[in-house]
Structures are given as C-alpha cells and as structure tokens.
Amino acid sequence: MTDFKDMLSSSDYNWMKCSFAQRDVKAVLAEFVEEDIKDLQKQLLHNVQTSKGLPSKTICNRCLLQNLLPCRTGKMCKFKNKSCSFHKDASLQPRRCPTNGLCDFICFGIIDHHRFRGPSWKNTDASKWCTDSWTIAKCYMPPDGYLNAKSAEETDFNGVLSVIINCIYCQRRFSEDLNNPMNVCTKARDKSRDVRYAPNLELSDAVRDSIIDTLVDLLNDSRFFRSNQRSVECREKLIKLKANALRVSTTDITTALEDSVQSANQALEVLKKPNSLDAETEITLSNLNNLADNLQSTCTCVKAEIEKNLIEKLYNSETIFFQACLAESATFNSGEISIRFVLYIFLIGSLIFAFSKNIILWCVIVCFAVALYKYIYFYRPARPIQRSPYIIQHEMELRQIEHTAEAVKALQHKLLKLKRNGKQRK
Numbered sequence: 001m002t003d004f005k006d007m008l009s010s011s012d013y014n015w016m017k018c019s020f021a022q023r024d025v026k027a028v029l030a031e032f033v034e035e036d037i038k039d040l041q042k043q044l045l046h047n048v049q050t051s052k053g054l055p056s057k058t059i060c061n062r063c064l065l066q067n068l069l070p071c072r073t074g075k076m077c078k079f080k081n082k083s084c085s086f087h088k089d090a091s092l093q094p095r096r097c098p099t100n101g102l103c104d105f106i107c108f109g110i111i112d113h114h115r116f117r118g119p120s121w122k123n124t125d126a127s128k129w130c131t132d133s134w135t136i137a138k139c140y141m142p143p144d145g146y147l148n149a150k151s152a153e154e155t156d157f158n159g160v161l162s163v164i165i166n167c168i169y170c171q172r173r174f175s176e177d178l179n180n181p182m183n184v185c186t187k188a189r190d191k192s193r194d195v196r197y198a199p200n201l202e203l204s205d206a207v208r209d210s211i212i213d214t215l216v217d218l219l220n221d222s223r224f225f226r227s228n229q230r231s232v233e234c235r236e237k238l239i240k241l242k243a244n245a246l247r248v249s250t251t252d253i254t255t256a257l258e259d260s261v262q263s264a265n266q267a268l269e270v271l272k273k274p275n276s277l278d279a280e281t282e283i284t285l286s287n288l289n290n291l292a293d294n295l296q297s298t299c300t301c302v303k304a305e306i307e308k309n310l311i312e313k314l315y316n317s318e319t320i321f322f323q324a325c326l327a328e329s330a331t332f333n334s335g336e337i338s339i340r341f342v343l344y345i346f347l348i349g350s351l352i353f354a355f356s357k358n359i360i361l362w363c364v365i366v367c368f369a370v371a372l373y374k375y376i377y378f379y380r381p382a383r384p385i386q387r388s389p390y391i392i393q394h395e396m397e398l399r400q401i402e403h404t405a406e407a408v409k410a411l412q413h414k415l416l417k418l419k420r421n422g423k424q425r426k
C-alpha cells in the first residue's frame with residue numbers, strides 16, 4: 001500500500017491534513033448526533049402521543065411543510081404578483097395536521113429545540129419527520145447545500161457540527177455551555193471555514209496546528225468525549241497526524257479530495273443559475289475554479305506517487321521471481337543459491353586458473369560461467385508472473401485516484417458551463 005506520509009510532510013498539504021482531522025472527528029460526532037436526534041424524535045412523538053391521548057404507534061406522513069408553516073414564513077414564502085410561490089396550490093395551503101395536530105406539535109418541538117429558534121426548513125421533508133430522524137436533523141443545518149444529505153454519513157463536518165450547535169438537545173454531551181457564543185464547537189466550526197475556503201489550498205503551519213488543536217479540545221470535553229473510547233482513539237490519531245507520524249493511505253487522500261469536491265458542489269448549489277454574474281458570484285466562481293485546478297494537480301501528483309511506488313514494487317517482485325527460478329532450476333536446486341553466489345564462485349575459480357597460467361582452462365571456465373548466467377537469465381522457464389498482492393493493491397489505488405480525478409473533472413466542467421451561461425446572460 002502506498003504511504004503518503006512523506007509527501008504530506010510538506011506544508012503544501014496542510015489543508016489535506018486538516019481535512020483528515022475533520023473527517024475523523026466528524027465520524028465520531030456523527031454517531032452521537034445521530035443517536036441524539038433519534039432520541040429527540042422519539043421524545044417528541046412520545047410527548048404528542050401522551051398529551052393527545054393517541055395510541056403509542058401513531059404517526060403521520062400526510063403533511064408537507066407548506067401545510068405546517070403559515071404564509072409569510074421567512075426565507076420560504078416568496079411573492080410573485082401577490083401570490084406566494086411556496087403556498088401556491090390548494091393542497092399546499094396551511095392547515096392543521098389531520099392526525100390530531102401531531103405534525104404541528106413536532107414542528108413546534110423542532111423550533112423549541114433550536115437554539116436561535118430559526119430552523120432551516122429548506123432542507124427538510126416534513127412528511128418524513130415521524131419515520132426518518134435525519135430529516136429532523138436537517139432543520140438544524142445551514143440552509144444551503146444539505147438537501148441531498150440523507151444520513152449522518154452523507155453529511156459533512158460543518159453540517160454535523162451545526163446540528164450540535166443549533167439543537168439544544170445535543171447539549172447533553174457537553175460540559176461546556178454551548179450558549180456561550182465562543183464555545184469549543186463554534187470555534188471548531190469557524191476554523192473549519194479556513195479549510196473549506198482556502199481556494200489555493202494553502203494553509204500555514206500555524207493555522208494547521210491551531211485547527212487540529214481545536215479539534216483535540218473538542219474531543220477533550222469532560223462530560224462525555226474525554227472518556228469515550230472512539231473519541232480517545234480519534235484524539236490520539238489527531239496528535240499523531242500533527243506530528244506527521246500517521247500512515248496515510250490512498251483512501252485517506254481520495255476521501256479528502258472528494259470531500260473538497262463535495263463542498264465545492266455545495267457552494268455551487270447555492271449559486272445555482274445566477275441571473276447574472278454579479279461581482280460576488282464572479283469571485284466565488286473564480287475561487288472555485290482555482291480550487292478545482294488545484295485539486296486536479298493534486299490528483300496528478302498522487303497518481304505519480306502511486307505509479308512510482310508500483311514500479312518499485314514491480315522491480316522487487318521481478319527480483320523475487322528471478323530468485324525463485326534459480327531456486328527451482330534443476331541445476332541449482334539448493335533453494336538458497338543466488339546469481340551473485342554463482343558468479344562469485346566462477347570469479348574465484350577463474351582467478352585461480354589465471355594465476356596458474358592455464359589460459360585455455362581459464363577461457364573455458366569464463367565461457368561456462370557466462371553461458372550459465374545467460375541460460376539462467378534468458379532461458380528461465382516461461383511462467384506467467386504471478387500478480388502479487390501489492391500489484392493488485394496498487395492497481396486498485398490507481399483506479400481510486402482516477403475515479404476522484406473524474407469527479408474533479410466533472411466539477412471543472414460544471415464551473416465552465418456556469419461561467420459560459422452567465423456570460424451569455426450578461
């Protein structure tokens with residue numbers, strides 16, 4: 001397996017190290033956030049069922065957001081010729097939930113559990129609130145870019161962290177008061193912006209260290225994370241990463257690159273169909289273009305590194321094969337003999353005979369040695385080279401990075417199209 005530890009010791013890859021750190025911390029946080037949101041969903045359902053005297057398995061999937069939110073809900077209702085484009089049809093008018101107000105109760109519950117009482121309705125599907133708890137989590141994420149995040153796994157670091165910050169139910173995991181605007185989670189979120197918005201993928205060593213330290217602090221919170229096994233392991237990994245003592249695999253690299261492509265795609269989703277390329281959009285687009293170009297060149301470097309490693313391994317496996325042939329050949333079946341050993345024997349033999357001045361014997365011995373060497377080297381039994389596990393592994397690694405490079409290319413293509421359309425509209 002190719003190890004990129006040495007390649008990543010260069011400051012050029014600081015952003016990637018931070019991306020690894022965020023990915024690992026996100027995996028730890030996501031597990032607990034998922035659990036917390038499931039509990040919140042259960043609690044909301046239980047409360048409404050008991051308060052309204054409904055049977056314990058009562059759920060509702062008949063209400064859409066439009067039915068639950070009153071008209072003139074900020075960021076949702078948009079008016080065109082005095083009619084709301086959100087509540088446009090007769091079936092999309094606000095009304096009470098037909099299941100004895102169950103969905104209305106959940107809707108209030110979601111608002112009540114929002115630290116700033118402003119859920120992101122744009123991402124969620126109210127008809128799934130009773131059956132898919134992650135649709136509730138999405139109310140606590142930033143409004144843009146999370147429409148397609150169907151599970152904790154598909155949600156990025158910023159999304160998961162936003163749920164912790166915005167949903168007061170998650171406070172139960174932290175000893176630090178998350179009401180405090182400068183808490184361990186908001187610090188981690190703000191620092192994560194440095195990684196996401198580094199279009200040239202440049203982060204100084206000081207910024208890199210401060211990002212990793214903030215994440216370590218987060219996992220050191222005393223109520224739950226300090227002693228939780230997964231969190232302890234992750235913290236140790238971060239410390240090793242910072243000290244450049246962590247093995248880095250192709251999968252680590254491709255995941256970091258793909259995460260970056262994903263955040264760029266999210267940023268694009270927000271920009272979708274700009275009416276005209278205003279100055280701000282143009283800057284964002286040019287930053288994203290830079291980012292995509294940098295990701296592409298990183299893919300090329302990674303591919304070159306894998307290929308270099310493959311060639312080294314191929315050379316080694318050829319040597320192993322050659323030695324195996326020698327060991328198997330009928331003439332030298334000691335199993336231990338090597339070509340160098342054969343050559344040394346004949347060299348010593350030829351020296352002895354050279355000193356004894358018997359030139360004919362000397363010639364015969366040298367010719368014999370050369371012939372034997374040639375026989376072993378060129379006429380070794382034809383046998384297909386066994387594809388050693390390293391070769392198979394390297395081929396897989398190459399396919400992985402090629403797949404990632406494709407994703408970057410698709411992003412570049414999208415950017416180009418957007419730019420062209422914007423210019424046409426201008």
Ligand SMILES: [Zn+2]
Pocket residue numbers: 070071072073076077078084085086087
């Ligand atoms: Zn409306």
Ligand SMILES: [Zn+2]
Pocket residue numbers: 060061062063097098099102103104
């Ligand atoms: Zn309902």
